[in-house]
Amino acid sequence: MRYGYFLNEPKGPDPIAGLRDQITQAAEDGFSSAWLSHIFGLDAITALVAAGVQAPPIELGTAVVPTYPRHPAALAQQAMTANAALGGRFALGVGLSHQVVIENMFGYSFERPGRHMKEYLDVLVPAGRGEHVQYQGETLKADLKLSTPGAGFPVLVAALGPRMLKLAGTVADGTVLWMTGPKTVAEHVAPTIRAAAAEAGREAPRIVCALPICVTDDREGAVAKANEIFQVYGQLPSYRAMLDREGVAGPGEVGIVGDEKFVRARLEELERAGVTDFVGSVFAERERTRSLLVGAAKG
Template identity: 70%
Template sequence: MRVGLFLNEPQGQDPIAELRESMARAADDGFASAWMSNIFGLDAITALAVAGSQVPGIELGTAVVPTYPRHPAALAQQALTANAALGGRLALGIGLSHRIVIEEMFGYSYERPARHMKEYLDILLPLTRGEKAQVNGETLRANIRLGAPGTGLPVLIAALAPRMLELAGSMTDGTVLWMTGPRTVEEHVVPAITRAAERAGRPAPRVVCALPVCVTDDPATAKARAAEVFSVYGRLPSYRAMLDREGAAGPGDVAIVGDEAEVRAQIEALGRIGVTDFVAAEFSARERTRELLKSLR
């Protein structure tokens, strides 16, 4: 199991320099990957391309770019350009986002999300392989070929529901998870995505599992802090469904906390249940947490 880091949204006056420094430290510390969310701050693909072009030797991923606001051809063009700037080190994670974001903020319809994702991939994936995309779907259309260079760009989707896991396994390189606990990963995610990949004759998919992590001697306080910092994810329907499946009251209950031995054991257990990439979101006691994570590389 590879170990990576979630990059915090830069807060300073020079966000690209701050991001570059975070990437450089992650690379120097020997982590396999660094991932950036795409919410309302920096555009993740652009930021990774600019900052990451100066930091060699580490995979850089988006976790995740919302699909609805960008036509798949436009996203493919941007991602291929960024991947070229990074020397083929970009992992493109995409997702549906949430109804409250897509409908109430962007003003798009969020109807038939699984159909939308299927048709999105029908256009995006051929374009990332240098092929023509010709799709006349119910939610998306395209008749286009790109001239941007293709270098085997891996595409993963945020997949939690059964239909999305089917798409992830049968069409893409895997899934990027967030706020999904170990029991749900073992009993729901890994079996579903693996079956889908096997039926489609595809290689075993990547299962990128991201969770909050804190090494501490006071786990109760750390869990309370995680519950506060990540409280919004306990209210969004897709994450709430996974927390309910896990039997977790909220984000604090799926955070990985404890002393060095306890955190190590919890992370290593994820590898045994099928997680291929663990991505740590450090949220407290960062230096102590980083030292433990470095020992897991």
């Protein structure tokens, strides 16, 4: 299992310099990848390129860019450009986002999100390989061929339900998860996505699992803090379903929180479950937690 690091969006007048420093530190610490979310702050792709070209080589990925606001060919073009600028080190994580965001904030219809993602990937993936795409779907059309350098970047889908996991295994290169624990990965995510890939004659997909993590002697206090920081994820339907499947009440309980022995055991459990890349989102006890993750990353 490879180890990645979840970047924090820096505050202040020069956030790109802050990101560059985080990426540099992650590379020097031995992490194989660094990931940035795309919500309402920095544009993740632009920010990773601006910071990443000034930092040592490490895979840089988005977790995740919402699909609805951008035509898939336009996103493919942007991702290819990013991949070219980063020397082939870019990974594009995409996702549906949530109904409250897509409908209430952006004004798009969230009807039949599974159909939307299938049609989106039908254009995005071949366009990102530099192929001529001629496509007529119910909601998307394309007839073009991009000449952009940087073709061939991996595409990872934020997939939780069975249909999305099958798409991630048959069309994309894998999945990037959030708020999804080891039980759910072992019993639901890994079997579904691997079976889909095998049936399509494809290689085993990546399963990138990002979770809150904290090494501490005060597990109860840290879980309560995680529940406060990440409380929205206990309310959004897609993540709520994963927490329920895991059998936990809130986001803090699916996080990896405890002393060194406990945290190492949970990381080993994730690896046995089928996780190929663990991405730690450190939310407290930063020095102690990072020290354990650095040790794990270096083997």
